Amino acid sequence: MTSLWLAWRTTTRYRVRAALAVIGVAVIGALLFDMLLLSRGLLDSFADLLRSGGFDVRVVANDGVPFARLPIPESRRLADDLRALPEVREVVLIRVARGAVRVDGGTPVDITLVGTSETSGSGWTVVAGDHLPSAAAATDRCPIVISRPLAAALDASPGALVHVTVQPEGIRSALPPVTCRVRGVVNFAFASANEHAAATTMAALREAFGLTRATDADLVLVASRPEAGSRAAVRAIERARPDLHAYSNEDVVAQFNQNGFAYFRQISFVLSSLTMSFAFLLVATLLTVSVNQRLGEIAALRALGIGRTRIATLLLWESALLVGGGALLALPLGGLLALGLDRLLRQMPGLPERLHFFVFQWRAVALHAALFAVTAAAAAAYPVWLATRLPIAATLRREVVD
Amino acid sequence: MPVVEARNLTRLFPMAAGPVAALRDVSLRVDSGEYVAVSGPSGCGKSTLLHLVGVVDQPTSGEILFEGRDVAALPEAERSRIRLVRIGFIFQRFFLLPMLTARENIELPQAEARVPAADRRARTRQLLDYVGLADRADHLPSQLSGGEMQRVAIARALANRPALLVADEPTGELDEQTGEHIADLFDRVHADGTAILVVTHNPLLAARAERRLIMKSGSLVS
Numbered sequence: 119m120t121s122l123w124l125a126w127r128t129t130t131r132y133r134v135r136a137a138l139a140v141i142g143v144a145v146i147g148a149l150l151f152d153m154l155l156l157s158r159g160l161l162d163s164f165a166d167l168l169r170s171g172g173f174d175v176r177v178v179a180n181d182g183v184p185f186a187r188l189p190i191p192e193s194r195r196l197a198d199d200l201r202a203l204p205e206v207r208e209v210v211l212i213r214v215a216r217g218a219v220r221v222d223g224g225t226p227v228d229i230t231l232v233g234t235s236e237t238s239g240s241g242w243t244v245v246a247g248d249h250l251p252s253a254a255a256a257t258d259r260c261p262i263v264i265s266r267p268l269a270a271a272l273d274a275s276p277g278a279l280v281h282v283t284v285q286p287e288g289i290r291s292a293l294p295p296v297t298c299r300v301r302g303v304v305n306f307a308f309a310s311a312n313e314h315a316a317a318t319t320m321a322a323l324r325e326a327f328g329l330t331r332a333t334d335a336d337l338v339l340v341a342s343r344p345e346a347g348s349r350a351a352v353r354a355i356e357r358a359r360p361d362l363h364a365y366s367n368e369d370v371v372a373q374f375n376q377n378g379f380a381y382f383r384q385i386s387f388v389l390s391s392l393t394m395s396f397a398f399l400l401v402a403t404l405l406t407v408s409v410n411q412r413l414g415e416i417a418a419l420r421a422l423g424i425g426r427t428r429i430a431t432l433l434l435w436e437s438a439l440l441v442g443g444g445a446l447l448a449l450p451l452g453g454l455l456a457l458g459l460d461r462l463l464r465q466m467p468g469l470p471e472r473l474h475f476f477v478f479q480w481r482a483v484a485l486h487a488a489l490f491a492v493t494a495a496a497a498a499a500y501p502v503w504l505a506t507r508l509p510i511a512a513t514l515r516r517e518v519v520d
Numbered sequence: 521m522p523v524v525e526a527r528n529l530t531r532l533f534p535m536a537a538g539p540v541a542a543l544r545d546v547s548l549r550v551d552s553g554e555y556v557a558v559s560g561p562s563g564c565g566k567s568t569l570l571h572l573v574g575v576v577d578q579p580t581s582g583e584i585l586f587e588g589r590d591v592a593a594l595p596e597a598e599r600s601r602i603r604l605v606r607i608g609f610i611f612q613r614f615f616l617l618p619m620l621t622a623r624e625n626i627e628l629p630q631a632e633a634r635v636p637a638a639d640r641r642a643r644t645r646q647l648l649d650y651v652g653l654a655d656r657a658d659h660l661p662s663q664l665s666g667g668e669m670q671r672v673a674i675a676r677a678l679a680n681r682p683a684l685l686v687a688d689e690p691t692g693e694l695d696e697q698t699g700e701h702i703a704d705l706f707d708r709v710h711a712d713g714t715a716i717l718v719v720t721h722n723p724l725l726a727a728r729a730e731r732r733l734i735m736k737s738g739s740l741v742s
Contacts, residue, residue, distance in 0.1 A: 119624070119631035131619040418615030421576045422676070423604020424632050425597065511577035514688075515567060518612055 121428060125435030128408075136440065139404050143397055143444020143490075144451055150393040151452030151486050152459065152476060157386035159477035161371060161379055167472055168367040170307055171240040173210065174348040175340035177355060177364045189213075189334035190362065196338065197235065205346035205354040210236035211320055211335035217284045219264075219316065220295075221272050229268060229314045231284060232306075233323035236339075242317065247276025247302030250319055260298035260322045268314040269303040276300055282316070284323075298322070311464070311471040340364075382475075394493055401440055401497035405433065409501040414517035417510045426506040433505055437498035438491075445490040449483065522585070523684045523715045524573050525549045529582035531568050542568040543579070544738040550684065550717050555710040557729035558719045558740075565738040566719040567688055573717060574607055574686040575599050587683065605633055608677030608714075612689035614669040616661040622672045623648065623657040629679045647675035651705060667698035674705055678714070685709060687718040691725055703728050 129136045168174075177200075179188040190196060197209045213233035218226040234241065237250035242263065250261050262282065264274065274280055281295040298318065309315045320335075342351035348366035355364040365373075409416065416429060456476035463475045531543040542565045550556050550573070558566050571577040572584060575591050584591050587606065591599055603609065616625045623644055630640040648654045651671040661669055670690060677685055687706070691699035703725045710716055710730075720726050734742045 119627060127619045414613065415615055415617065418609075418611055419617075420600070421574065421603060421609045421611075422629050423600050423602070423607075423680075424629070425600045425604075428632060509577075511568070511571035514571070514576070514611065518567075518689075518692075 121431040122435045125432050125439055128432070129436055129439045135404070139400065139440045140443040140447060142400050143441055144447035146393050146397045146400070147445050147448025147486070147490065148452035148455050150390055150489065151448055151482065152456045153386045153390040153393065154482040154485055155456055155476040155478065157383055158479065160382055160473070160475050161375055162477045162479065163474040164374055165367065165371045167307060167470060168370060171339065173240070173339035173341045174367050175342060175351050175355065175364055176370060177338035177340060177362050179362060189336060190338060191334055193335035193338065196359065199358060200338070200340060200355060203351070203354045203358060205342055205351040206340055207343045208341040210234060210240070210339040212337040212339060213320060213323060213335050215284050217282055219268070219272065219280050219282045221274055221278065221280055224272060226283070227268065227271050227314055229316050231282065232315065232317040233320045234317055235320045237319060241308070242304035242306045245303045245305060247300065250301055250317065258299045259325065260296050260318060261301045262298040262316050262318045263302040263304045264300055265306055265309055265313060265315040266303055267312050268316060271314060274300050276302055305471070307472055308470045310467065310469050394489060397441065397490070397493050398497050401437055401494065402500060404440065405437055405498055405501040406504065408436070409433065409505050413508060413513050416505050417508060417513035417517070420510045421514065429505050430502045433502045434495065434498045437494040441490050441494035441497065445486065449486070522549045522551050523587060525585045526573055527583050529569070529572055529579045529584070531572065531577070532580040541738050543572070546738070546740050548573065548733070548740065550715050552683070553713050553715055555716045555728070555730045556718070556733065557726040557731070558717070558733045558735055559721065559723070559726045560735035564735040566735050569735065570686055570688050570717065570719045574609055575603050604629060605680045606683050608682040608685045610673050610677050610685065610687035610690050612692040614661070614673045616669055616672055618661050621658045621660055622653060622664065625672055626675045626679055629676060633680050643679065647678060651675045666694050667701055670694060670702055671705065674709070678709065682714065684715045684717065687716065689720055690718065691720065691722045699725065
């Protein structure tokens with residue numbers, strides 16, 4: 119006859135009331151769970167996205183979050199120098215330009231055009247066709263891979279010919295279009311769901327588009343050697359080129375956390391606090407009402423010699439059953455809610471398609487459990503005090519009179 | 521040897537208009553195996569006396585010696601222990617736990633006294649036979665009559681073999697015939713050697729006691 123067993127029998131005495139309490143806590147708990155997922159979800163998803171390409175260091179010419187870029191002069195020589203560093207395994211040059219593309223007889227479509235020295239597709243996954251060819255294997259002057267939305271807009275598939283016009287930033291240009299062959303239709307890691315994007319080789323950008331300083335990259339991606347790590351690679355790069363700024367993925371995430379993510383954390387904190395308050399009030403009210411209905415019963419138990427500790431433990435278990443049941447049910451409910459909310463939020467324009475706001479973490483489950491454990495204890499505090507401090511004789515007398 | 525000895529008990533209750541003396545200088549003694557009934561008009565202090573003797577309340581002044589120990593000086597945990605294993609309490613309103621069966625209600629104080637499960641079950645079977653409810657062991661209180669509930673309550677009070685049974689109006693919620701059955705049960709308990717202190721309006725129940733005391737306005741008059 120453990121206290122848990124007694125608490126179970128007491129809780130299930132009024133099944134509908136207990137079920138309503140559990141459902142109430144579950145609904146509140148689902149919202150709390152989602153807030154916990156949101157508190158780090160976007161950050162963790164962004165970190166995953168950065169890691170997905172296999173590069174853990176980013177080198178830019180300007181300070182700050184390395185997305186707004188200035189060209190890095192003599193990028194090809196920089197790449198050779200970086201590859202020579204013992205801490206570095208691989209180096210890729212990236213150049214981003216605005217452009218337009220059309221098919222024969224078609225309307226031009228504005229695109230983001232990426233030039234890359236890496237052709238095997240660490241920045242995309244092939245949906246149809248193939249990756250860009252290596253320099254040695256290239257047969258076309260301008261091989262290109264295009265995003266799915268762009269392929270749909272152009273009605274183009276692998277093998278199709280498209281005409282690309284580049285619009286370099288800050289330069290008035292009347293460059294003629296270049297005919298490029300579509301090698302593959304891909305999903306770009308950092309592209310938004312509806313983005314029209316395309317990628318070609320740095321060589322194609324240089325030769326086909328005749329860009330001045332075409333060898334200049336906006337961004338250099340570096341993969342460190344596993345035995346050295348990203349921090350060592352950053353230090354080595356900064357020693358070799360103190361005029362440039364190197365950021366590990368952790369540095370980028372930390373900047374994002376500080377500058378861009380604070381809003382979500384604050385929202386998450388406020389809503390989490392509110393949900394905990396609601397759960398506390400719900401369970402505390404239920405237990406207090408339950409104890410008030412059972413004062414005579416409790417006084418009789420005390421008169422029979424059932425100790426205060428046992429009474430307190432009984433009430434704590436009652437609280438744990440209501441809160442625990444609700445908290446457990448909240449996990450799948452919250453998971454479903456998170457899927458829906460994530461789908462809604464990801465429709466915001468400009469967000470990479472692979473970025474998520476709600477990411478499952480065991481840490482969130484553990485925190486969810488801990489918060490509800492505290493809530494269960496706190497909600498039981500007043501009912502426990504009420505039950506263990508009631509005057510036995512006066513309560514028995516009052517029950518008879520009533 | 522007295523099971524309980526109360527000396528010069530006074531119990532005051534603070535009220536807005538001034539303290540009310542529910543008990544005034546009351547002394548009482550119940551010996552081992554003795555059957556004592558306390559009667560009197562409503563509000564005369566019978567239940568207050570019972571609560572003090574049953575160690576569920578503290579006197580304003582005076583002392584209560586239970587099996588030679590001054591209970592007023594004991595911490596609540598010790599007093600609780602005395603109530604659990606040395607005193608059996610029977611209430612006017614039964615106060616069985618409604619979500620437990622008759623069997624489980626009787627086992628509860630034994631579980632609290634850490635009686636091993638096998639011994640608890642054996643003792644409970646014995647008590648259910650004793651009160652004539654062996655066939656109602658698995659019934660909830662809602663499935664029992666008033667008399668049956670009170671019999672379960674008596675079995676519960678006897679579970680840990682107390683030295684003293686205290687009963688506050690045990691037939692107060694029962695009809696006359698059922699009350700007689702309860703009175704018969706009390707006779708049996710007394711015959712088996714348990715001391716009983718009963719507070720009652722019921723003259724038929726009071727007549728069964730070895731010694732009858734009358735209370736009036738907070739004092740024992742006879």
